[in-house]
Amino acid sequence: MIQDKIKTRKTLTALCGSLRARKKVIGFTSGAFDLMHAGHADYLEQAKALCDILIVGVNTDASVQKYKGANRPVVPLKQRMILVAALESVDYVFSFKERRNEKNIEVLKPNYYIKAGDYSENQLTSREIVEKYGGEVRLIPLRQSVSTSALIDKIQSMTGLPEERIVAFEDTVHIRRRPAKPGPAVFLDRDGTINEEVLYLHEPEQFKMLPNVARGIKQFQDMGYRIIVITNQPGIGIGYYTVHDFFAVNRTMLRHLSKAGILVDKIYFCPHAKSEQCECRKPAQALISRAKEDLNLDMANSIIIGDRTGDMEAGKRAGMTTILVKTGFKGADGEFPGKPDYYAKDLLDAAQWVLKRERRS
Ligand SMILES: [Zn+2]
Incomplete structure (x- = not known):
């Protein structure tokens, strides 16, 4: 019985x-x-x-x-x-x-x-x-390549309202809509964190994913984090490339990530030059505040991951956990003082640290 x-x-x-x-x-x-x-x-x-x-x-x-x-x-x-x-x-x-x-x-x-x-x-x-x-x-060893998260995604894709599934590549990407309950997100810097740092990257052919990125982001997604990309693009502000060049690079990134089963909820970017002293360039908070509103985020349980001290400073101001990856600038830009909560080898290492920490709490 x-x-x-x-x-x-x-x-x-x-x-x-x-x-x-x-x-x-x-x-x-x-x-x-x-x-x-x-x-x-x-x-x-x-x-x-x-x-x-x-x-x-x-x-x-x-x-x-x-x-x-x-x-x-x-x-x-x-x-x-x-x-x-x-x-x-x-x-x-x-x-x-x-x-x-x-x-x-x-x-x-x-x-x-x-x-x-x-x-x-x-x-x-x-x-x-x-x-x-x-x-x-x-x-x-797990022999069945089936997971509860994958089942839920499948059910959602069958029953979700059509507008929830729209992938808008232009402007910002928005795949899933605002949930009723607040939840955590992982804010990922783009250049130097997801892809190899290239000065003023604006050609899709130059976009190269860093090792372990897709696996790491997938782990965050499986843990229940919304996936947000947040990036400063001063090259647009100084006229080095256009916003359309930026979108083209994003499309390449999203193709790579969606192949790995990752849905990016939204990409937020600052198109201003540093000299414009805008409200949105990290570590300023405008983009983060907008993400919080758009996606009903629980900031205390959210995480920011980047390769620059400005990313860490932005996360700290927003009350998030901060993780510096040892890729891209490796935090050596020296713009802001203070230490991150964790130094990660790459995004997979970051995800595993978070997973371990969650198991402990
Ligand atoms: Zn800005």
Whole structure:
């Protein structure tokens, strides 16, 4: 019976004691299991193959929301637990509110702590706790290339109002419309952060994506961040190139990113020369304020990433987390003092740092 498999962590702690006494091999894994799909079923089947008894922890709604964004989970906890419990591979299910598994591992002491194999092993901070009592961490590669986020995108593309799907390349790009609930965004500088720094870049042929950029941005998108590009383009103001040249470069960038499954919500740019002393050139706040209004952003949970100190200063003034990438100018422009919250090798490193930090909180 499905209901018989759903327990509290306290009950399971006691049960694990008697299972251990009977020399049963206990496996433990966890997840959100929002919109259950074939990837979940396959993963849990492989997990079960490692042990006699498979116990699955399911994240509470509040913890999923914190990690995946305001619109998640789609399916509430009780229903998610029922679906996980319905699988033949699963013996017991419980819910937990922490973002990480330390507490679960400490009390259940499973023989195997099982994780999906898409994290590198040294990112597993729980390893030490598992090994302390003689348990092992096991990683299972994900074989099904299906994800809940991809399912949601597909559903949205089928049911969304047509205007939500319009991709306007001219002026600014606007793919998704203003959500009812505030959510976080990642503000990405363009030149030197997404693509190789080229002085007054204005020819699409000169646009070269930096390594790991698409993977990094995709991770932010999967974590529930809106994707915003925010860029100073003084070359327009001084007449070095036109706004249409700028748009042409953006089109190339958007093509690269959309191939990787990334939807940029909007591109904001300042077309003024520094000498014009406008309100929008980073670190000035006009573009950020407009983005906040356009996309209903939760600034305290938003992040700015760039290669210049002006990007960091702009983020600081807006109350965002600041990440300096060691690409482009690498922060060596020296225009503004102060340190970013994190120095990242590239955008993927930035995304992984954020992911790790979110798991910890
Ligand atoms: Zn401006």
